[in-house]
Amino acid sequence: MLAEAKPRGARWEGVLAGEGGQGLVVAGIILGEAAVLEGLYAVQCQWVFGSAARGSLSRSEVVVGPEEIAFPRVLKAGVLLALTPAALTRHLGMLGPGALVIVDSDHVPDTGDVPPDADVRPLPILRTAAGLGLARSTNVFALGALVALTGVVRPENVEEALRRRFGVKAEPNLRAFRAGADLAAGG
Amino acid sequence: MARTAFLQGNEAVLEGALAAGARFYAGYPITPSSEIAELASWRLPGLGGVFIQMEDEIASMAALVGAAMAGAKAFTATSGPGFSLMQENIGLAVMVEAPCVVINVMRSGPSTGLATKPAQADIMQARWGTHGDHPAVALVPSSVSECFSLTVAAFNLAERLRTPVFVLSDEILGHMRERADIPDTEALEIWDRPRPAGDPADYRPYRPGPDGVPPLGTFGGPYVFHVTSSMHDERGVSANDAKTAAASVARLVGKVSRNAQWLPRPEVVRSGGGGEGGTGAGRPVLIVAFGSSARAARQTMLDHPDHPLTLFRPRTLWPFPEAELSALVDGHAAVVVAEMNTGQLVGEIERITAGRRAVGLAWRSDGEIITPEEIWAAVRRTLGGDGR
Numbered sequence: 001m002l003a004e005a006k007p008r009g010a011r012w013e014g015v016l017a018g019e020g021g022q023g024l025v026v027a028g029i030i031l032g033e034a035a036v037l038e039g040l041y042a043v044q045c046q047w048v049f050g051s052a053a054r055g056s057l058s059r060s061e062v063v064v065g066p067e068e069i070a071f072p073r074v075l076k077a078g079v080l081l082a083l084t085p086a087a088l089t090r091h092l093g094m095l096g097p098g099a100l101v102i103v104d105s106d107h108v109p110d111t112g113d114v115p116p117d118a119d120v121r122p123l124p125i126l127r128t129a130a131g132l133g134l135a136r137s138t139n140v141f142a143l144g145a146l147v148a149l150t151g152v153v154r155p156e157n158v159e160e161a162l163r164r165r166f167g168v169k170a171e172p173n174l175r176a177f178r179a180g181a182d183l184a185a186g187g
Numbered sequence: 188m189a190r191t192a193f194l195q196g197n198e199a200v201l202e203g204a205l206a207a208g209a210r211f212y213a214g215y216p217i218t219p220s221s222e223i224a225e226l227a228s229w230r231l232p233g234l235g236g237v238f239i240q241m242e243d244e245i246a247s248m249a250a251l252v253g254a255a256m257a258g259a260k261a262f263t264a265t266s267g268p269g270f271s272l273m274q275e276n277i278g279l280a281v282m283v284e285a286p287c288v289v290i291n292v293m294r295s296g297p298s299t300g301l302a303t304k305p306a307q308a309d310i311m312q313a314r315w316g317t318h319g320d321h322p323a324v325a326l327v328p329s330s331v332s333e334c335f336s337l338t339v340a341a342f343n344l345a346e347r348l349r350t351p352v353f354v355l356s357d358e359i360l361g362h363m364r365e366r367a368d369i370p371d372t373e374a375l376e377i378w379d380r381p382r383p384a385g386d387p388a389d390y391r392p393y394r395p396g397p398d399g400v401p402p403l404g405t406f407g408g409p410y411v412f413h414v415t416s417s418m419h420d421e422r423g424v425s426a427n428d429a430k431t432a433a434a435s436v437a438r439l440v441g442k443v444s445r446n447a448q449w450l451p452r453p454e455v456v457r458s459g460g461g462g463e464g465g466t467g468a469g470r471p472v473l474i475v476a477f478g479s480s481a482r483a484a485r486q487t488m489l490d491h492p493d494h495p496l497t498l499f500r501p502r503t504l505w506p507f508p509e510a511e512l513s514a515l516v517d518g519h520a521a522v523v524v525a526e527m528n529t530g531q532l533v534g535e536i537e538r539i540t541a542g543r544r545a546v547g548l549a550w551r552s553d554g555e556i557i558t559p560e561e562i563w564a565a566v567r568r569t570l571g572g573d574g575r
Contacts, residue, residue: 029364032193032366033193035366036192036366041365041366042193042365042366043363043365043366044193044364044365045359045362045364046362068330069365070482070485070488070559071482071483071485071486071559072365072482072556073359073556075486075558075559
């Protein structure tokens, strides 16, 4: 079942976290680009915990709203996407009340420390994307699930952002985005 | 064409520089400014411009002075450690009146400090980093849109004032992406340096024009001139006498202050019925913040909509818009300064406030962004009593 779309008047704050190399910084940028295409305001910041380009903990923060964004960083995340155990535990303190927590069910099996008021959605993101031959688009696959579960932006605007960013290479990303949404919808 | 884009602050700085006509970049890449160098290296050759990666920042600044005298709009981008190395030749640019722009994407120091984390601790270095009496012009963007517009303004001011102009960004602004409005290049007002006219034999390279700024010839052109870092007369020839020295220093400093109307104005935002005639509950507080800290201050206002708060956000940090701030002080019960250092701007604000109101400080110097809660706590602390 899909969650209710957030009311348009609210400041929406999301954290996309995983390992450097998984593409979640780019996923956050695409989400911001889609928001701007939709006529909304958006800010994206990234945080890399270490000097390694790949393998160290990485976080992309996205804030979306109907008006200019004042504070550019996430204050209380309404949504956390975590693809590794560290990506979950490190960001539990950033969760707002009743946050949506999307975790990779294979790589983040233990969600026992998540506050009880959070809505935890374990999904086999990496496995499903790999099974469809879309391992390199795992970030966009995960974004598909996040957008489907939150309704923060309209899917067609993400697809337009993907076309603009990837040009002739957009097709596997469009497939990944739709497949991620299908997984979130239980399809 | 005017466009709305999702851009990084550093990208917007580069776009602003190119739109302003910059065609010469010399620099040494350093986090968190490196995207500006990278993009300049891609874009400038296609525009007939020059990109040089220099051996260090000392040489970079020297190259800017040379390029400026050869007719180019020249710039560089750096961060704290590089800004320190540039100080000597920034003084050279001031003395020989070489128009150029230095972008400092500030990071946490001292020294190499926290190389990837933000700070606003180079603001006094921007004012007084190079030795001797000199003017300083420093612009402080607070959004990605302003990274574009204030970079354009920086080039305009550098040209028209013939002095180095700083854009003080920070790691947060430099690396964050946000919705930005980029105007049509054709619609921008672009200023160029005053140029000499008349018989080249009569050219006096340091004789001021009506604005106090001397027309600048171009090296290799018909207006031949001599450049020296030592005190010089109107001909650009060394002169040691007290009269020349007094007049030169007064003109160098005065050409900025007398043309202050060219400088970008501060933004004043009121909330909670803030300021005079306010309807909000509580005593009104004037918050002074710039750059990323001003974004936190705006959030403080949104989070406490019932308390009368006024944000005074300078777009030009140096020279500080003293008169505008001073006029607001009496309408408020207290003043709070928010800055990402241990307290640099607050001294200036205390001087301008001159004891009329209590001045509080929200500060942070650990490489993390100052938060809206910290500013709110400083508001309550500075009001004293019940904090209302």
